[in-house]
Amino acid sequence: MSKKYGVYICTGCGIGDALDLEGLSGVAGSYSMTAKTHEALCSEAGRQMIKDDMANDGVNTAVICACSPRVWKNEFNFGDDKITVRANVREGAVWSAEQPSEGRTAETIAEYTNELAQDYLRMACVQAQKMELPEPYKLETINKRILVMGGGIAGLTAAKEAAKAGCEVMLVEKEPQLGGKALGWRKQMPTKAPWTDLEEPTIQALVSAVTADPKITVKTATEVARIAGYPGDFQVTLKAAGTKSEWDAPAKVGVDEQDKIAKGQMEDPNAGLNSYMESNPDAEKVGAVVLATGWNPADVSEFEHLGFGKLANVVTNAQFEKLAKEGKVPANVAFVMSPGGEQHDKDFPYCNSVTSMVALKQAQYVRQDNADGKAYILYQHMRTPGNMEMFYKGAQNNDGIFLTKATVTGVAEEGGALVVQAKDTLLQENLELKVDMVVLAAGMVPTTSGAPTINLSYRQGPAFLDLELFDGYADSNFICFPYETRRTGVYACGGVRKATDMVETIDDACGAALKAIQCIESADRGVAVHPRSGDGSYPEFFFQRCTQCKRCTEECPFGALDDDAKGTPKPNPTRCRRCGTCMGACPERIISFKNYSIDMIGSMVKAVEVPDDDEDKLRIIAFVCENDAYPALDMAAMRKLGLNNLVRVIPVRCLGSVNMVWIKDALSSGMDGALLLGCKFGDDYQCHFVKGSELADKRMGNIGETLGSLGLEPERCGVRQVAISEWDTVPAVINEFVEEIKGLGPNPFKGF
Ligand code: SF4
Numbered sequence: 001m002s003k004k005y006g007v008y009i010c011t012g013c014g015i016g017d018a019l020d021l022e023g024l025s026g027v028a029g030s031y032s033m034t035a036k037t038h039e040a041l042c043s044e045a046g047r048q049m050i051k052d053d054m055a056n057d058g059v060n061t062a063v064i065c066a067c068s069p070r071v072w073k074n075e076f077n078f079g080d081d082k083i084t085v086r087a088n089v090r091e092g093a094v095w096s097a098e099q100p101s102e103g104r105t106a107e108t109i110a111e112y113t114n115e116l117a118q119d120y121l122r123m124a125c126v127q128a129q130k131m132e133l134p135e136p137y138k139l140e141t142i143n144k145r146i147l148v149m150g151g152g153i154a155g156l157t158a159a160k161e162a163a164k165a166g167c168e169v170m171l172v173e174k175e176p177q178l179g180g181k182a183l184g185w186r187k188q189m190p191t192k193a194p195w196t197d198l199e200e201p202t203i204q205a206l207v208s209a210v211t212a213d214p215k216i217t218v219k220t221a222t223e224v225a226r227i228a229g230y231p232g233d234f235q236v237t238l239k240a241a242g243t244k245s246e247w248d249a250p251a252k253v254g255v256d257e258q259d260k261i262a263k264g265q266m267e268d269p270n271a272g273l274n275s276y277m278e279s280n281p282d283a284e285k286v287g288a289v290v291l292a293t294g295w296n297p298a299d300v301s302e303f304e305h306l307g308f309g310k311l312a313n314v315v316t317n318a319q320f321e322k323l324a325k326e327g328k329v330p331a332n333v334a335f336v337m338s339p340g341g342e343q344h345d346k347d348f349p350y351c352n353s354v355t356s357m358v359a360l361k362q363a364q365y366v367r368q369d370n371a372d373g374k375a376y377i378l379y380q381h382m383r384t385p386g387n388m389e390m391f392y393k394g395a396q397n398n399d400g401i402f403l404t405k406a407t408v409t410g411v412a413e414e415g416g417a418l419v420v421q422a423k424d425t426l427l428q429e430n431l432e433l434k435v436d437m438v439v440l441a442a443g444m445v446p447t448t449s450g451a452p453t454i455n456l457s458y459r460q461g462p463a464f465l466d467l468e469l470f471d472g473y474a475d476s477n478f479i480c481f482p483y484e485t486r487r488t489g490v491y492a493c494g495g496v497r498k499a500t501d502m503v504e505t506i507d508d509a510c511g512a513a514l515k516a517i518q519c520i521e522s523a524d525r526g527v528a529v530h531p532r533s534g535d536g537s538y539p540e541f542f543f544q545r546c547t548q549c550k551r552c553t554e555e556c557p558f559g560a561l562d563d564d565a566k567g568t569p570k571p572n573p574t575r576c577r578r579c580g581t582c583m584g585a586c587p588e589r590i591i592s593f594k595n596y597s598i599d600m601i602g603s604m605v606k607a608v609e610v611p612d613d614d615e616d617k618l619r620i621i622a623f624v625c626e627n628d629a630y631p632a633l634d635m636a637a638m639r640k641l642g643l644n645n646l647v648r649v650i651p652v653r654c655l656g657s658v659n660m661v662w663i664k665d666a667l668s669s670g671m672d673g674a675l676l677l678g679c680k681f682g683d684d685y686q687c688h689f690v691k692g693s694e695l696a697d698k699r700m701g702n703i704g705e706t707l708g709s710l711g712l713e714p715e716r717c718g719v720r721q722v723a724i725s726e727w728d729t730v731p732a733v734i735n736e737f738v739e740e741i742k743g744l745g746p747n748p749f750k751g752f
């Protein structure tokens with residue numbers, strides 16, 4: 001695209017009062033760009049000024065020198081054929097200026113703030129020069145049918161809702177009939193006021209609605225053997241439930257093995273799978289997948305003192321439901337919610353609010369079926385969220401239901417009855433209960449735990465990766481993106497995503513169905529579905545220089561890259577979430593996006609003016625995650641907290657996209673330090689791209705060693721974790737790093 005630039009400097013929001021406008025215009029001029037000012041660029045008149053320049057003077061690339069790129073996004077979008085770049089001088093410089101203090105006069109601060117703002121404009125001008133318009137990746141064919149895996153409440157609801165929205169659906173259930181676990185329920189928990197009464201199951205009505213829907217094809221006694229392809233064009237191979245197929249348990253191939261396979265030193269254990277899939281005439285075409293395969297009861301046999309597996313009348317909650325449906329409910333039942341024994345305060349594995357509420361439901365069966373029935377609920381944690389608190393209160397008010405916090409120490413058989421021993425009760429008395437049956441609150445283990453339920457024909461293996469982080473739950477970010485798994489186009493709902501009761505499951509299924517539809521529509525438009533919804537860019541590879549090192553393939557959090565027969569990465573753009581992790585990983589620097597590239601960010605780094613004769617003016621580059629840390633910085637600025645004005649911030653899609661060459665660029669251009677601000681990682685990770693910040697931390701560890709060998713202190717590079725809510729502490733985090741750099745002194749290579 002032949003570009004004509006226009007630089008637009010806003011003087012509103014305090015910008016005009018704080019900054020040297022002539023100086024800013026001079027910066028634009030140094031890039032041969034003409035600058036105009038306006039008192040409020042975001043106003044109708046301000047935007048009209050820009051539109052007029054586009055219409056009359058052919059401007060097609062606008063540099064908006066004003067507020068944060070996080071605000072007025074739509075207002076500064078001038079169409080798909082125009083480029084807009086933002087220089088954040090409002091939050092980034094003016095609003096985040098430090099307050100005058102001892103040794104720092106207002107004049108000094110004004111000088112530093114102007115230097116900062118001018119650097120931001122320099123970076124934006126360079127960004128505008130380097131940025132190209134994205135060209136959306138379009139599939140040759142698009143399949144809009146949705147595959148729903150699982151015929152329980154979640155799957156049935158997802159199928160029904162997707163069909164209601166006009167989509168064709170294929171629903172696959174491994175059992176011979178639809179309905180899932182709900183088929184075995186005697187009653188449902190309350191779904192409406194007064195939230196105390198059990199309800200008749202509605203599962204049959206749901207099954208009937210689905211089977212009667214002409215848009216839904218139901219395949220029972222069927223399993224998914226394999227899913228190949230990508231969003232918009234998945235190929236699904238089915239098999240009869242319980243049978244073996246050649247797709248079962250394909251091997252996961254690690255980086256070392258990939259290398260050996262590529263060099264012909266090892267046979268690919270999965271050779272032929274993908275090519276077979278591509279030519280498999282029986283493969284069914286779908287555009288997206290809803291994963292609703294539910295959960296299995298957790299194993300409780302490890303708690304020997306409770307007698308499960310040894311004593312006939314010690315059963316799980318799932319077994320008790322079956323007995324209750326058959327009308328075999330004894331008169332005296334103890335519901336044990338926690339293992340007790342040595343595990344004092346612990347729950348059974350995978351226990352949750354649903355298992356609490358199931359105990360309350362099943363206690364009612366005891367009362368309904370026996371005039372003198374007594375139900376004892378012994379718990380450590382009773383969880384009844386929302387309106388279900390009324391359900392709990394209803395149980396408390398029932399004369400035959402006894403609830404107490406207690407540690408169960410043993411269950412034994414005596415004279416045909418069971419004796420439950422418990423201590424640490426609310427009454428501070430030890431308990432000995434004589435009952436007919438003991439019911440253990442077995443938790444709900446997602447079907448994705450430990451097994452490749454989804455059977456993907458992907459280079460990174462058939463299952464979702466790293467699920468141990470989430471105890472096997474198929475989710476990529478609980479906090480921000482429910483339903484989204486680590487495989488784009490596959491949306492989880494119900495028990496496979498988290499422990500949900502029926503009402504939550506229905507909500508969940510609607511959400512997953514909507515995401516599946518959004519995914520297909522986004523693939524059709526050639527744009528990202530999430531979290532960068534609508535982004536028309538995608539990674540492009542300059543394969544002539546690819547060394548087939550496979551770092552990109554291995555590090556892509558979403559399995560977007562396969563290999564071709566020679567071991568070269570084979571991109572699947574509709575699987576891609578545009579995080580840039582592959583770009584950050586590539587040592588050859590041959591991966592780039594039209595609007596985000598190694599060259600673009602590297603050039604922005606180099607655009608920062610680094611004074612080489614003023615020891616007070618250290619320069620530190622900060623690559624800041626645009627999802628969490630950058631908003632935290634904006635919020636700090638909005639509250640006028642003051643950010644260190646020696647630091648130059650560049651927002652990045654994810655810390656995973658930070659290529660270490662940018663750090664080298666920064667230090668070799670005389671900068672004194674480089675800071676990466678990203679999301680929390682580890683067990684409670686918050687990274688939108690799963691592990692970008694963790695990868696960046698590892699890479700920075702490596703580059704630290706390289707710097708050491710060059711005579712530069714590794715401490716000049718740092719990674720800090722910032723949550724979006726930590727706007728109040730982020731200035732101190734930055735200051736602390738700056739103080740560390742000051743302690744090291746200026747970069748010894750400055751000026752060389
Ligand atoms: S941009 Fe992210 S999702 Fe896309 S291929 Fe690269 S690493 Fe994978």
Ligand code: SF4
Pocket residue numbers: 541545546547548549550551552553569585586587588589590591
């Ligand atoms: S990281 Fe770069 S060099 Fe390595 S395989 Fe991927 S594209 Fe090729």
